[in-house]
Amino acid sequence: MKPLFRDITLQEKFDQDGFLVLPMLSPQEIQVLSKLYEEVNPGELKRIYSNVYNRRDQKQNRHVGKVITDLFKPHIDQICMNHRIAGGSFLVKGVGSESASQLHQDFNNIDEREGISLSFWVPLENVNEHNGCLQVIPSSHKFFTTVRCLTKPSLFLEFDDELEPCLQPVPMKTGEVCIYAHNLFHGSKPNNSDHNRVAVVCSVFPEDSRNIHYYQESGDGKPIEIYETDDNFYYDNFPELIEGKRPQWYRNLGPIDFEPESLDRKAFFRKYRQEKGIPENTSVVIETLSEPKKMELFRWVTKNIQALIRLTQ
Template structure:
């Protein structure tokens, strides 16, 4: 990847300010049509594989309710060289570094997210950070890139965000298949009356949001899966808090261990 290509894709000062104020930002045309075509082929191959280091966290037989919300496979980059090229894409890592304000940005994990057609549920309002096994002081510098491989709108599962919700801090995790109402935790803060922002996207564009930003995605009412690559970025120096997580469990890490090395590669900075 040429340095000029990376520089061209970096976010503007206005986008950075928007992200800091509201906890999310839309970045258009981050991947070309040719890249999206290639990535779609790679991710379809990855989702069809049953062996390897990646983990399918839901299936229609064992976890039907969750499957209706999301059919998800975590760490696809570890089993497919093509996926690794996009998960570690320098354009995406450069944007994540700039938005986070960190001196270095690492990969926590990626995941392929299929919202299945017809018999689909909304992904309820939630924060991401409560599910991640990281010490709380790193919460404000964690963020996700959400990259649709199909055009997305209210009909097939685009995202919604609550502007400014990241400023509330870390709340309880929500059970995505039997959800609690996250807004009961923030009554009286103003967030319970804040208007959500709907973010339809054309494929090739994406959003970034912090690990503390409230977000939601619509059910998929179409007859095709809604396909997304999500990439979780964390600042260099993140410390494992000992909480159970599908990514860290096989590593048998001691609480207090830094998440670093080849499993959590440094993608930008430093």
């Protein structure tokens, strides 16, 4: 597998964690993207919005993609090697409790046994936990070999007390980029600000990789098939794909020749414990605390043990 990053230190960090944050765009470039977003103008939102997934305007989607990829290209070329740029879009978080994006893996875009595909994610404003910055599970891109598509979706993990210790928030400044693997578990909590949180995303693939999309027809025992696609696949076909239609206008490469891992919440946490060296019957919450925090918790429990016992009686 050829390296994707010119800097070996960045490559090693990415291989370990599955994501990086770097400075990338200038204020002038952010202004260009902000004006482009005004052209899309989805209005006030409550949920997650993408011009590719939510807007059935192929011409505008291609225009948006070209502006983004042209603007990103010189920066990506400085950071990466052995790569190609595959497309760009807006990802917008609306306002309120319905704007959360549960932890998930993105669709497979290439054969991940042969390489890894990336997202270059850039916010158009400072992002933090108040307005819904990215949340990631470091190293989770190495946990599983999964097949992810519209008819066989990713595992989605709700934000709760069990998941919280696994998460790393990724606060960022305007113009910084978070580069993450498409198979890294990532998402974002609700946007509690008073306006949409806008980000731009661009996909990067290994230069010698083939664009693919998996498809599984509904029904027990149906095979998972592979279709060879192109960079405009989602721009042009998402309305049909979301209805579960077979992408029959693309070349069918036949069924997959491997057994993908079957993944549910229980299997995820079992694997997480294995990767982190946490005993099977031990709480992730306790084991992921730092030593000072463990001692603080121990002292609190010791001090309040009688009250805790009374509560259980």
